[in-house]
Amino acid sequence: MSVQHSSRATTTVVDGPVSRGSLWSRFWQNDAPGYLFLLPWLIGFFGLTVGPMVTSFYLSFTDFDLLTSPDWVGTDNYVRMLTNDPKFWTSMRVTMFFVVFSVPLKLCFALAVAMLLNRGIRGLPLYRALFYLPSLLGASVAIAILWRQIFSGDGLVNQVLALVGIQGPSWISNPNYSLWTLIVLSIWQFGSPMIIFLAGLRQIPSDMYEAASLDGASKWRQFVKITLPLLTPVVFFNAIIQTIEAFKSFTPAFIISGGTGNPINSTLFYTLYLYQEAFGFFRMGYASALAWVLLALVGLFTAFSFLTSKYWVHYDE
């Protein structure tokens, strides 16, 4: 809408010298009602998104502690983060580990279930809804608490293991496994990528498979040569969305570790560390800097994905 309007305004200028007054009146007559209807969104966008972002960018160069007015400290926060803060690197490592393992595993699982559901089974809508359910519940506090119960020392998982004679550790409170319980929790929420995969699979024309099987291609070959290539735009989309989600993941780690990132910082997600700095230790300036580094990192990852996408994403044109 704004593009159309600006081009019209340009035309007006070219027509001849226009006084400020008539530009205004044109604005009132043509554009203003549009902006008026956009107002609720604009208020939200500028008041709740752009405003806080600009403020946080400014604060990232200060020592703001919530209680006293911020003092400018230049790039100190960024310098300290990169050179003199082992916890920054710890949290970065935890988050990277989480992203690198949870995203591909979740996507594989989602695709596998989508393939199963795509074989024309009965009651598809029911299964689709059931499998989607964890995605709706996933980030909730209740599920995180349930997870604690399932993976604790005498929880469900170990009770099942005990049936086959294995004495399992307390998964949730053992630093070797605690992060994996969170990865499993993330994989369990495969519903939303699964729905998108399912829609993608439906788009693939069935005559391709018919032709391939006439030529004697095995199921596996059909999957590798037809399904996967034609699904790459969907894989690409899902991968980006899920990567961003994984970077932002906060609630499960917060609830399961009681906000501490323990045991031994093994679940200290980057976002959790950011939260601790901001609201635990009142270093809002430093936390703002952490937030901007995260944004830059997610931006880099996404840009990298887009740049490499032309080598592996096939758009059916």
Next chain:
Amino acid sequence: MTIRLGRRQFLLGSSALAAAAAAGISPAFAQSALRLLFWGGQDRADRTYAVSDMFSESSGVEMAPEFLSWSDYWPKLATQTAGGNAPDIVQMDYRYIVEYATRNAIAPLDEFVGGALKLDNFDPDQLEGGKVGGELYGISLGANSVATLVNTDAFAEVGIDAPTNAWTYDDIMEMAEAFNSANIRGGMKVMSDGSYTEPMLHNWLRQRGKELYTPDGQLAFDEDDAIEWYTLWAKLREAGAIVSAEDQALDSGPLETTMIVLGKSALMPSNSNQLVAYQTLVQDDLNMIGYPRIAEGVGGGHYRKPSMFFSVGGSSANKEAAAEFLNFFISDPEAAKVLGVERGIPCLPSTREVVAPTLDEKGQIALNFVANLGDLLGALPPPPPPSAGEIDASLIRTLGQEVGFGAKSPEQAGRDLVSGAKDILSRS
């Protein structure tokens, strides 16, 4: 963006605009009542709400109380303070009072003492605890002390006497042998892992004549202390006397996740005012004793800590009314009966007299424990520096776990604690 109303086109949207504007400014209208913010659970909230209703009835001042859990409370209070929207009355902790007072986020109350606030006979050490730089910033709502919770039924089951205030760290090992050979309830241990409980380290240091922090906010112990501390617990852990690191890590803060509630240990460090809350979560009978002594007859580790304060918001427009509420809260007899000892032992003798006969058995235990600390009692330590919370969260708790899981030796952890704490203290 400039918006001039009055144009015909704008009439269409004016109602929407008005609604948006109203939504934007509505919080400004909700200021007349006296706002009270505190942390705690439902039980505390019920008592506090009842007392604020009683105050409203007797004084005509409208009250707007609100409560949160401890961990949600501080972010909320800090955010509201930063937004210039702090409540009139806030619950304050010994750990944060200096920070809030020095930043004028809470107001000095000296001008009301003798007027709205009648503090004659108020326990001197509790009054002192609420002072920062000689000015009174917080009114203690009760005294408490660190205490060890004792599951007496478990001791009866093992067949040994439960420890008393005379017990020592050496006793842990002895009792553990009895517990381990009795093997009750799927391997219940005698004691939880206290190595990353800050008050326990503090108590242990005080018995050695040291402190966590000096009055000017520097570290008051050295590497040797820290190494000995971690070695002490490492020995207990290796001997199987205390719960495993894996079990201890299940404790993520809420009472429900602690070792005594999970039934993993029969003894656990806690606070005297929490006995009542823990008893509601445990089937077995609970009692309370002091922290262990470093050797027979050595005391002075405990102190009567102001369990929490009420302070008046620095930007409050109703400081006088807030002070009146504080006075009502600590001295009104009917209010005292409702509040009991849930926030600790009341600091006015007259209030204590009203409360004592109304207490149930567990309340009596708490009252008597704090009143009869005897030689366990030492002087009030200086208020901790602002970054004490960070040292606790990011060093004491983590390093204890690292030793527990074998990721660090006691020597390494001791060195890291001292160097890390010095680093954090120098940064703030």
